[in-house]
Amino acid sequence: MISVTKARSAIRGEWTAFDEKARLWLASGFVTDMAGGHMVWVAGVDGCRAGWLAAFVCFEAERAVAWDARILANVAQVLEDPREPKFVAVDIPIGLLSEHVAGGRECDRGTRKAIGARRSSVFPPPVRSLLGATHFDEVRGKGLSIQGFGLLPKIAEVDAWITPELQERVFESHPEMAFTRLLGSPMQHYKLKAPGKQERREALVAVYPGFEDWLAYWRVPRSQAGLDDLLDAMVLSWTAWRRFKGIAVSIPERPPRDERGLEMAIWS
Numbered sequence: 001m002i003s004v005t006k007a008r009s010a011i012r013g014e015w016t017a018f019d020e021k022a023r024l025w026l027a028s029g030f031v032t033d034m035a036g037g038h039m040v041w042v043a044g045v046d047g048c049r050a051g052w053l054a055a056f057v058c059f060e061a062e063r064a065v066a067w068d069a070r071i072l073a074n075v076a077q078v079l080e081d082p083r084e085p086k087f088v089a090v091d092i093p094i095g096l097l098s099e100h101v102a103g104g105r106e107c108d109r110g111t112r113k114a115i116g117a118r119r120s121s122v123f124p125p126p127v128r129s130l131l132g133a134t135h136f137d138e139v140r141g142k143g144l145s146i147q148g149f150g151l152l153p154k155i156a157e158v159d160a161w162i163t164p165e166l167q168e169r170v171f172e173s174h175p176e177m178a179f180t181r182l183l184g185s186p187m188q189h190y191k192l193k194a195p196g197k198q199e200r201r202e203a204l205v206a207v208y209p210g211f212e213d214w215l216a217y218w219r220v221p222r223s224q225a226g227l228d229d230l231l232d233a234m235v236l237s238w239t240a241w242r243r244f245k246g247i248a249v250s251i252p253e254r255p256p257r258d259e260r261g262l263e264m265a266i267w268s
Helices: 004-011 075-079 106-121 146-150 152-161 175-183 194-207 211-215 227-245
Strands: 039-048 051-060 063-072 088-090 170-172
Touching: 039 063, 039 075, 039 227, 051 075, 051 227, 063 075, 063 227, 075 088, 075 152, 088 227, 106 175, 146 152, 175 194, 175 227, 194 211, 194 227
Parallel strands: 039 088, 088 170
Antiparallel strands: 039 051, 051 063
């Protein structure tokens, strides 16, 4: 292992969180390779301008000991990563209704209620028959907001990839629900405002000691991904860890399944 000081010196001026070479920062202040006994990798995935932002976190003995972030061209690449995450939480609707229901799925309605002031961040997802729409006029008046329409390509990508079997490992979550579960109450501020970013950073430090130090060297063009994407992906990874431990909670408690047999639930 090498010290953080030496590691920083070696990469100063060329640091990027999305380098293909894994940058694994131990919370104890060291860098190590991906090998290790009794270590479990999980991942949180959030959509971003360049595709998908995946946060990989390694836990050992109930403690987060390493994390890394990278941009993926497609969501399926998260399972091709050499770290082989045991569970993956994705901020995208999984399991879709076949007919429009006001307010969306039961999990959407329940999550809005749970996160209070942040409820507007839960967009009603489309019914599956709308996934091929390319113009908003095609979905106008069918229960899909302009924000939800903007997510159609990513929802369609995941829907084409996911299966009931794969869903045992890759599941839907929502960052605002995850932060609410982490702190016991909803976030007070909008995530794109300075106070919102700060409260989310402080929440993550509670479970990822050393996160602020790592974040100081996180660099990526805004055209590819934003800080809010990274914070969302990191809290989703915490939900994936909870799922691994068997303590994650789903909304609703007994999720229904869609016409393809996919579970319609938001986990936290």
